Amino acid sequence: MGSELRFLGEATTKCMNCGELSFKVSMYVYRAPIVGDVLLECGRCDSCGFGRSNVSVLNYGNPKTIRVRIESVNDLRAIVVKSATASLSIPELGIEVTPGPAAYGYITTVEGILERVLDVIPSDCMNDEECYKKVDKIKDAMDGREKFTLIIRDPSGGSTVIGEGLNIVVEEDATY
Numbered sequence: 030m031g032s033e034l035r036f037l038g039e040a041t042t043k044c045m046n047c048g049e050l051s052f053k054v055s056m057y058v059y060r061a062p063i064v065g066d067v068l069l070e071c072g073r074c075d076s077c078g079f080g081r082s083n084v085s086v087l088n089y090g091n092p093k094t095i096r097v098r099i100e101s102v103n104d105l106r107a108i109v110v111k112s113a114t115a116s117l118s119i120p121e122l123g124i125e126v127t128p129g130p131a132a133y134g135y136i137t138t139v140e141g142i143l144e145r146v147l148d149v150i151p152s153d154c155m156n157d158e159e160c161y162k163k164v165d166k167i168k169d170a171m172d173g174r175e176k177f178t179l180i181i182r183d184p185s186g187g188s189t190v191i192g193e194g195l196n197i198v199v200e201e202d203a204t205y
């Protein structure tokens with residue numbers, strides 16, 4: 030499957046940073062390998078320069094919770110479409126990421142999510158035994174030596190995880 034980018038249109042909305050009616054969003058449909066059609070939204074404010082982008086799968090609708098059991102190096106390569114509204118957690122590794130108002134969406138792999146978590150761990154972590162142990166565990170997980178469950182809660186329903194032979198459970202969630 031090839032990849033292509035199709036321009037859908039542009040909209041101007043109120044900027045969530047400065048409140049001016051000058052936030053321009055360009056929308057595209059991107060046909061991604063493996064994932065299929067995704068909606069890309071790239072926005073920037075003409076007044077204050079605030080930028081935000083999002084990615085979500087097309088044809089979604091309901092809030093959902095995705096639970097993926099990661100037990101092998103192959104599972105680590107599963108593709109994750111994480112929309113801007115999704116929160117991530119990995120209970121076994123003590124990871125909990127909730128989206129702020131300026132959160133953005135992205136496409137990565139399960140391993141890529143662990144990399145992002147490592148990226149934001151403060152540099153003085155090495156002086157803290159608990160933090161150090163956590164980093165060690167995450168690195169083990171990235172090498173496939175630690176099994177864990179990735180949980181994605183998405184009130185917009187625009188997130189998904191795609192991979193071969195994945196142990197995945199998707200619940201449509203009525204609690205939002």
Ligand SMILES: [Zn+2]
Nearest residue numbers: 044047074077
């Ligand atoms: Zn602005």
